[in-house]
Amino acid sequence: MESMAGVRDYCLLARGARTSLRSATSEMKNAALLSMANRLIENIESIIESNRLDLKLATEAGMGATALDRLRLDEKRVHSMASQLTEIALLEDPVGEISRGYRRPNGLKVSKVRVPLGVVAVIYENRPNVTSDAAGLCIKSGNVALLRGSSTAIHSNSYITSLLQDSLEEVGINRHAITLIPFTDRKSAIEFMRQDGLIDLLVPRGGKSLIQSIKENATVPYVIDGDGNCHIYVDASADIEMAISIVKNAKMSRPGVCNAAETLLLHESIAKEFLDRSASSLQGVEIRGDETVLSYLPDAKVAAEEDWANEFLDLVLAVRVVPSIDEAILHIERYGTGHSEAIVTNEFSNAQRFVEDVDAAATLVNASTRFVDGNELGLGAEIGISTQKLHARGPLGLRELTTEKYVILGCGQIR
Numbered sequence: 001m002e003s004m005a006g007v008r009d010y011c012l013l014a015r016g017a018r019t020s021l022r023s024a025t026s027e028m029k030n031a032a033l034l035s036m037a038n039r040l041i042e043n044i045e046s047i048i049e050s051n052r053l054d055l056k057l058a059t060e061a062g063m064g065a066t067a068l069d070r071l072r073l074d075e076k077r078v079h080s081m082a083s084q085l086t087e088i089a090l091l092e093d094p095v096g097e098i099s100r101g102y103r104r105p106n107g108l109k110v111s112k113v114r115v116p117l118g119v120v121a122v123i124y125e126n127r128p129n130v131t132s133d134a135a136g137l138c139i140k141s142g143n144v145a146l147l148r149g150s151s152t153a154i155h156s157n158s159y160i161t162s163l164l165q166d167s168l169e170e171v172g173i174n175r176h177a178i179t180l181i182p183f184t185d186r187k188s189a190i191e192f193m194r195q196d197g198l199i200d201l202l203v204p205r206g207g208k209s210l211i212q213s214i215k216e217n218a219t220v221p222y223v224i225d226g227d228g229n230c231h232i233y234v235d236a237s238a239d240i241e242m243a244i245s246i247v248k249n250a251k252m253s254r255p256g257v258c259n260a261a262e263t264l265l266l267h268e269s270i271a272k273e274f275l276d277r278s279a280s281s282l283q284g285v286e287i288r289g290d291e292t293v294l295s296y297l298p299d300a301k302v303a304a305e306e307d308w309a310n311e312f313l314d315l316v317l318a319v320r321v322v323p324s325i326d327e328a329i330l331h332i333e334r335y336g337t338g339h340s341e342a343i344v345t346n347e348f349s350n351a352q353r354f355v356e357d358v359d360a361a362a363t364l365v366n367a368s369t370r371f372v373d374g375n376e377l378g379l380g381a382e383i384g385i386s387t388q389k390l391h392a393r394g395p396l397g398l399r400e401l402t403t404e405k406y407v408i409l410g411c412g413q414i415r
Helices: 002-016 018-022 026-042 044-060 065-071 075-090 129-140 151-170 186-192 208-217 240-252 271-278 291-296 305-309 325-335 348-357
Strands: 098-103 109-116 119-124 144-148 178-180 201-205 230-234 261-267 286-289 316-322 340-344 362-365 402-409
Touching: 002 018, 002 119, 002 144, 002 178, 002 186, 026 044, 026 075, 026 129, 026 151, 044 065, 044 075, 044 151, 065 151, 075 129, 119 129, 119 186, 129 144, 129 151, 129 178, 144 186, 151 178, 186 208, 201 208, 230 240, 230 325, 240 261, 240 271, 240 340, 261 271, 261 325, 271 291, 286 291, 291 316, 305 316, 305 325, 316 325, 325 340, 325 348, 340 348, 348 362
Parallel strands: 119 144, 119 201, 144 178, 230 261, 230 340, 261 316, 286 316, 340 362
Antiparallel strands: 098 109, 109 402
16 A cells, blocks of 8 residues: 555656746757756766666576566667657747647637647556656646656656756756656556546556556556557559668577567568578578468478457568459458558569558658667657547647647627
8 A cells, every 4th residue: 555655646746747847948958958968978887787786686586588688778878768859859849839720700819729638648568768868858848747657667767867857957957857657567567548637648668467457557648669560562553672681680680679570471483582582691580471471491391360450560471462452452451450561662663652551650662661760860769659530640749738728819799
């Protein structure tokens, strides 16, 4: 019961910081973000040391290689975290932006103005970089960042949060505008999801069990950062070398992330040539294929039905040969998760057809699915990638962390 009361206490602290953040100017928010970036670099050794403790405990507990990769921080990743905070500071502040303005016949002046959501809560597993990404995006968009990480990253998250909070205080913003819930047991997670009136939006970053728990227990508004069963369809007209390069990048550059490719669909006219020429590029990737693929690659494994729907998050690729773009689109419609889908083609009409008919948060033509990322799309960073359609879809950047309200100016009009 003590941890239950504690969760609400921390949520109240975060809620109470809204006033301080609401009155902060763009200049103050940017100064805080730049200070955060500097603090991360200045304290890089201490950050990595706290992360080593998390890695040691996770390794002793038997955590797998893919999960350990998400948990790990090194100099390059900390520099990337700092760089993203700097990029967010350089982006235009969406708060106060007028998206529409008009005058009614009775003289009323009507505007739609962009405003913060309020308190944005993020519940995430491993990934200590999410701590700074989420905090930075929330602060810039005028939202309080209420964070709840996993037990596996508690030392990293706690230390990073303390640095970010110091930067807020430095510029005169309430330090609780970034608040980390220190409790990591399952009961406290469920309590966190039920803070009606204190949380305006909840964004989960984690696996299927976390998403299922959100669906079963959350009573606050949430946006699902869903599975990424991403497909690449290599069309009959595709440049084979381009296709090989794209597939290699999408599968192998970082297989444990949600925008990595999980299924490869090959047009039957180029399937053998692609598989022959890509063997060396995809070395180390376990291929699970249909009968046609196995006839070309005897060492491949037979793809089970569940493989077509699986988010492997590993060096495993399901490969199917299809007779047409129509069959490729039907396959994606059946097994896809609405995340990111790509086509490699030199036929404009097929590219247009794919973009129009494939229902996903992002569709790509002749580019790797790994580009579906807030930083790569110029958003500075992202708080997650929504596979829903309301209120936001795709990478959740600054504008997706705001809403709009009507401002109506009159001079005595009555109805």
